[in-house]
Amino acid sequence: MLVAIGIALGIAPYDRSDWLLENSLAAGAVLLLVVTWRVFPLSKLSYSLIFVFLVLHEIGAHYTYSEVPYDEWFRALTGHTLNGVLGLERNHYDRLVHFCYGLLLAYPMRELFVRIADARGFWGYMLPLDLVMSTSMVYELIEWGAAEAFGGDLGVAYLGTQGDPWDAHKDMLLATCGAVLTMLVTALIHRSLDRDFQREWAESLAVKHPEPLGEVLIDRLRGEAS
Numbered sequence: 001m002l003v004a005i006g007i008a009l010g011i012a013p014y015d016r017s018d019w020l021l022e023n024s025l026a027a028g029a030v031l032l033l034v035v036t037w038r039v040f041p042l043s044k045l046s047y048s049l050i051f052v053f054l055v056l057h058e059i060g061a062h063y064t065y066s067e068v069p070y071d072e073w074f075r076a077l078t079g080h081t082l083n084g085v086l087g088l089e090r091n092h093y094d095r096l097v098h099f100c101y102g103l104l105l106a107y108p109m110r111e112l113f114v115r116i117a118d119a120r121g122f123w124g125y126m127l128p129l130d131l132v133m134s135t136s137m138v139y140e141l142i143e144w145g146a147a148e149a150f151g152g153d154l155g156v157a158y159l160g161t162q163g164d165p166w167d168a169h170k171d172m173l174l175a176t177c178g179a180v181l182t183m184l185v186t187a188l189i190h191r192s193l194d195r196d197f198q199r200e201w202a203e204s205l206a207v208k209h210p211e212p213l214g215e216v217l218i219d220r221l222r223g224e225a226s
Contacts, residue, residue: 002030005055009062021146022061025139026054040115046108053104056097068093090164098171102132102178107186121204125183132179133172140168 006023013019033042033050042050060068070093074082083089109128113119119127164170191197211217 002051002054006058009058013062014064014067017150018064019061021150022057022064025142026057026061030054042108042111046111049104050108053097053100056100060093060097065094065097066091095170095174098136099174099178101136102175102180103182104178106132106179106182110183110186121201123204125187129176129179129183133176136172136175140172143168 010019010023033047063069068091070091071081071083074080074085078085083092106128109131110119110124113127113131114124117127194200211220
């Protein structure tokens with residue numbers, strides 16, 4: 001299904017160079033999911049969330065994020081523009097996708113931390129949020145680097161700031177807000193269904209190794225090695 005949507009939206013995109021650039025990371029992510037499908041299959045919920053996010057991304061790549069005609073679509077349905085109803089000025093499709101990055105991908109990230117790193121309690125919710133925030137920052141750096149490298153109209157289209165000097169900051173904030181919402185909902189569901197929720201949460205915050213690290217650990221390791 002995703003391949004079919006990708007092919008359809010790859011036909012006559014608004015800017016072919018930007019489409020290729022936008023899909024470079026997406027293609028790598030899909031390849032990783034395919035390669036790991038047998039050895040580390042995710043839940044149907046996680047795959048569904050990833051699918052929805054990638055479809056949103058493919059729409060943005062087809063039109064370029066700053067040119068997605070959602071206002072025209074909304075006018076065709078209601079007779080009014082969405083920006084006019086909400087009092088918005090710029091194209092906010094990129095804002096939506098950044099919010100959905102946290103909203104839709106925080107749970108698959110949580111599944112990785114729980115199943116691979118055995119994250120429990122507080123850390124099972126904090127670490128996915130932390131990963132959303134850090135990868136959002138890395139993506140903004142990639143956008144900056146690509147814009148500097150390619151320059152011209154392609155760099156502007158890929159960066160998509162639309163003249164907002166705080167665009168990167170707002171994008172990272174929206175991704176964080178989406179992830180916070182998902183982790184709150186996940187925690188509330190687990191709290192209502194898991195009888196050990198509070199005990200596991202408390203244990204996850206308890207000190208496991210009272211001995212300090214740093215120079216104390218180095219001295220101990222030197223003593224064991226001698």
